[in-house]
Amino acid sequence: MSGSFTVMKPGLQTCVQELPGRIGFLEQGFPFSGPFDAWSFRQANLLVGNDRDTAALECQFLGPTLKFQSDCRIGITGADMRPVLDGKAVPMWTTTEVRAGQELALGAAIVGARSYIAISGGIATESVLGSRAVFHQAGVGGCALVAGQDVPLGNGTEANEIFTIPEARRPVITSDKRWSIEALKGPNDDWLSEEMIETFFSADWKVQAKSSRTGIRLTGPEFAFSERALNKNADHGHDPSNIIDHGYPLGAVNLAGQTPIILVHDSPSTGGFINPFTVASAALWKLGQVKPNEVLNFRCIDRAEATDLRAGIDAATRAGVLERV
Structure with missing residues (x-):
C-alpha cells in the first residue's frame, strides 16, 4: 500500500537520494549524485524490505521531523541523530513499525555527519534523467526538503518482521575525529615530487568548514611539484597544478593551486x-561521515586491495547481513 509523509521540519539540506545515481550524463554536466554513504544507505533499505538501491532520505548534520500519513516501516542508519517517534527513542540499525499520524524527529548528529531514513516502499518522487537522486545546488531531481512538503511513497510489501544489522557488519563511524582513508596514486601523481607523494600519505589533513557534497576541502602541508609540472608546455596553464582540461574521477584528490579538494558525489566531471x-570507492562512505575540523590520514593502496575492500562492502550490504529480532 502506498502513502506519504509530511515534512514538519526539514533539517539541514535533507535530500532524497537513490543508487546508482544519475548515470550517463557526465558529458552534459550532471554529476552522479546519490547517497554520500552508500553503505549506511543500503543497509537502511534492507531493514524495511526494499531493494537496497531504493530512494531514501539523506540527512545532513541536523535531521528532519516527519509526520507519516500512512502505516509503514522505517530503518535509520548512519550518523547518530538520536531519532524519536512520538517522543520515544527509536533504535538505529533496526526495523521500526510506524503508524499513520506518528511523528519521527531526528536531532543533531552526535557521531558522524549523515543519517539515512529508508521507508518501506521507498520514496516515489519523480525520476529526472533516470534517477530520483537530488542534485540540490542545481535543483536537478528536486531540492532539499522544505516544511509543509508532502512526499509520496511507493508500495511497500506486507511484512511484520523486525530486523537488525549486527554491529560487526555496520560501518564503523569513529568518534575520535580522525579517519584513515584508503587512496590510490594517480592519475596525475607524476606531477608531484616523490617527496611530496610520501608527505601526502604521512601527513594530517584537516577538513575545512567549506566542504560539501561537491568537494571536501583540506588543509595540510604545502605541495611540491615535479619537473613535469614546473617545466610544461604553455597550453597546460601557468600554475604547476594546472593541466589541459581532462576528466575527473569520482573521489579524485583535485589540486587547485595549493588547496586539495576531494571530488565527491555532486562534483564537476572535468x-x-x-x-x-x-580515494578508493570503498572509502567514499567515510567522507560522507566526516565533519569540519576532523582529520584525514590517507593510506596508500593498490587496485587489488581496492577491489577487495569494495567486495567486502558489497557483501555487507546484502540481505544476508540481516538478523531477525
Missing part, C-alpha cells in the same frame, strides 16, 4: 587541475 590521488 576541469583543468591535476588529480594526483584518488
Whole structure:
C-alpha cells in the first residue's frame, strides 16, 4: 500500500537520494549524485524490505521531523541523530513499525555527519534523467526538503518482521575525529615530487568548514611539484597544478593551486587541475561521515586491495547481513 509523509521540519539540506545515481550524463554536466554513504544507505533499505538501491532520505548534520500519513516501516542508519517517534527513542540499525499520524524527529548528529531514513516502499518522487537522486545546488531531481512538503511513497510489501544489522557488519563511524582513508596514486601523481607523494600519505589533513557534497576541502602541508609540472608546455596553464582540461574521477584528490579538494558525489566531471590521488570507492562512505575540523590520514593502496575492500562492502550490504529480532 502506498502513502506519504509530511515534512514538519526539514533539517539541514535533507535530500532524497537513490543508487546508482544519475548515470550517463557526465558529458552534459550532471554529476552522479546519490547517497554520500552508500553503505549506511543500503543497509537502511534492507531493514524495511526494499531493494537496497531504493530512494531514501539523506540527512545532513541536523535531521528532519516527519509526520507519516500512512502505516509503514522505517530503518535509520548512519550518523547518530538520536531519532524519536512520538517522543520515544527509536533504535538505529533496526526495523521500526510506524503508524499513520506518528511523528519521527531526528536531532543533531552526535557521531558522524549523515543519517539515512529508508521507508518501506521507498520514496516515489519523480525520476529526472533516470534517477530520483537530488542534485540540490542545481535543483536537478528536486531540492532539499522544505516544511509543509508532502512526499509520496511507493508500495511497500506486507511484512511484520523486525530486523537488525549486527554491529560487526555496520560501518564503523569513529568518534575520535580522525579517519584513515584508503587512496590510490594517480592519475596525475607524476606531477608531484616523490617527496611530496610520501608527505601526502604521512601527513594530517584537516577538513575545512567549506566542504560539501561537491568537494571536501583540506588543509595540510604545502605541495611540491615535479619537473613535469614546473617545466610544461604553455597550453597546460601557468600554475604547476594546472593541466589541459581532462576528466575527473569520482573521489579524485583535485589540486587547485595549493588547496586539495576531494571530488565527491555532486562534483564537476572535468576541469583543468591535476588529480594526483584518488580515494578508493570503498572509502567514499567515510567522507560522507566526516565533519569540519576532523582529520584525514590517507593510506596508500593498490587496485587489488581496492577491489577487495569494495567486495567486502558489497557483501555487507546484502540481505544476508540481516538478523531477525
